Amino acid sequence: MLTLALSKGRIFEETLPLLAAAGITVSEDPEKSRKLILSTSQADVRVVLVRATDVPTYVENGGADVGVAGLDVLIEHGGAGLYQPLDLQIAKCRMSVATRDDFDYASAVKQGSRIRVATKYTAIARQHFADKGVHVDLIKLYGSMELAPLTGLADAIVDLVSTGSTLKANHLVEVERILDVSSRLVVNQAALKLQREPIRRLIDAFAQAVAARQ
């Protein structure tokens, strides 16, 4: 049995066509069912639904053999124990710094002020500001980062941006791009040895489908 860890939402939706290219159809729609384990058209392949940030943990520890995770999640998790054979070019966005539109970020940086930064991505943020030599106080959040500058909790946020419409709706502006993000296929190291053939087939089918879409 090959177990694939996916998160609900855009990663699940955007992985479906890649699975189809590998001849795999998922039996149920996770938005309509409460099941956490989904069977597929291949009796020896199943999908487990986990939180996006839990995908690396499941795959690294053998709760799943393979998974799909955003580069953001992989960097934060520290994907050292994972084989990462393929950029799937799905769930594309970027990691950026954003502030209120009336906050002068460039001046704050220039003057060497301490900047309060709220984020779910503390490892990426810490590294980014350390590289720039900017002093920051990091405030760890688990959601709704956009609210932090509006309430005075922070001067800036580090968050994922795709269209920018959420920032705009909250009077925030993107002031710095940190990283381009897309989702990657991740594989458990032991599974790669024990289930070499089915995993190779999956990687090859995904790779062909990704190449065909570019």
Ligand code: ATP
């Ligand atoms: P939850 O919404 O349950 O709190 P989450 O925010 O981590 O979890 P998603 O919003 O589904 O989960 O994001 C999952 C992954 O999709 C992220 O890790 C990132 O790689 C990617 N992603 C997030 N936001 C966007 C976006 N706006 N556009 C494209 N990809 C995105």
Ligand code: MG
């Ligand atoms: Mg989300």
